[in-house]
Amino acid sequence: MWIGSVDGGDEIGEKESTSTGYTYTMNLNTSFTGDDNLYVRLKAGENAPQWKVKETYHIDTKDTSDAFKLDKAWYSFPIGDNITAFAGPRIENYYMYITPSIYKPGALKSMKLGGNSNFGASTDVGYGFKYETEGGFGFASNIVTKNADSDGMLGKNDHNKWDTQIAYTADRWHVSATLSNQQGWTGQQYNGTSAAVGIADADGEDATGYAYRAYWTPEESGTAVPEITLGYDTRSADDSVASGAPKDSDSYFVGLTWKDIFQADDRIGVAFTQPLAVTSCNGTCDTEDGDPLVWEAYYAFKPNDSMEIRPAIFGGSEVEDASDEDIFGAVVTTSFKF
Numbered sequence: 001m002w003i004g005s006v007d008g009g010d011e012i013g014e015k016e017s018t019s020t021g022y023t024y025t026m027n028l029n030t031s032f033t034g035d036d037n038l039y040v041r042l043k044a045g046e047n048a049p050q051w052k053v054k055e056t057y058h059i060d061t062k063d064t065s066d067a068f069k070l071d072k073a074w075y076s077f078p079i080g081d082n083i084t085a086f087a088g089p090r091i092e093n094y095y096m097y098i099t100p101s102i103y104k105p106g107a108l109k110s111m112k113l114g115g116n117s118n119f120g121a122s123t124d125v126g127y128g129f130k131y132e133t134e135g136g137f138g139f140a141s142n143i144v145t146k147n148a149d150s151d152g153m154l155g156k157n158d159h160n161k162w163d164t165q166i167a168y169t170a171d172r173w174h175v176s177a178t179l180s181n182q183q184g185w186t187g188q189q190y191n192g193t194s195a196a197v198g199i200a201d202a203d204g205e206d207a208t209g210y211a212y213r214a215y216w217t218p219e220e221s222g223t224a225v226p227e228i229t230l231g232y233d234t235r236s237a238d239d240s241v242a243s244g245a246p247k248d249s250d251s252y253f254v255g256l257t258w259k260d261i262f263q264a265d266d267r268i269g270v271a272f273t274q275p276l277a278v279t280s281c282n283g284t285c286d287t288e289d290g291d292p293l294v295w296e297a298y299y300a301f302k303p304n305d306s307m308e309i310r311p312a313i314f315g316g317s318e319v320e321d322a323s324d325e326d327i328f329g330a331v332v333t334t335s336f337k338f
Helices: 109-114
Strands: 002-007 019-030 037-047 069-079 083-091 124-132 137-146 159-169 173-183 206-216 227-237 246-259 267-281 293-304 307-317 327-336
Touching: 109 206, 109 227, 109 246, 109 267, 109 293, 124 159, 227 267
Parallel strands: none
Antiparallel strands: 002 019, 002 327, 019 037, 037 069, 069 083, 083 124, 124 137, 137 159, 159 173, 173 206, 206 227, 227 246, 246 267, 267 293, 293 307, 307 327
């Protein structure tokens, strides 16, 4: 649960008043062989409007109007020693990746996965696999189809997101590159300006994205040297666009984490990202994105093994377009685990 406020909320069409939100999550894991896993997640929640828009979307937001609902459901199982396969009616692409980021957001969903630009997804029918070797090399490929229960899968007019990732993970560092083929994939970027998110954002329009990630951890925690996560994304329309319409965009992310600074299991996090912003149009751009920037800083600590308190501040400038003023917010999130 959390309580907080956003100064400049009117810039993103929401109130500036102090507000609260909560999410209750139940994780159910069932194994039939000892190596497989049937994962089911149930959630209930209620959140104020400012915690549900992409510029200030809280990392824990899930609005179900207080009703318990099925949030995730999939089955994973090994194939041989190095392959894990996934299939389920409620899954997102990134659950089938080799972990691309070690930065844990303190407040904003835009900071998830090393910049939630191309990785922004939709929970629906999906399947895929990942291949990991003891030497650190990894490969993953997966697809999720929106509205598959009513519209079908893999058809010409379906809404598909097919991601393919290649990665190398060592003891203290990781690099990866992900190709994202987005077929009619609309409105799923949590980290982008209005113009950039609007690229190929209609039925029948396709886009291609590339996501590059790297992270590094120091040899010891509790020092002045932080963990570092870096991200860079591009996203472009595959088809011709109207004159003056945006065609290409990019974003970047930097996240720093200091662990065990004041007490065991605490962490300090600082991150900033340029949301997806338009880099080129078909001719002269009709709109200007300016220089969008979003940032957060937080401290997380555990009074006991089952509780975490996480005060955070966050802000941004030109988050929707070049005419936007700055936003600033503060939120305190408290988590209980049983």
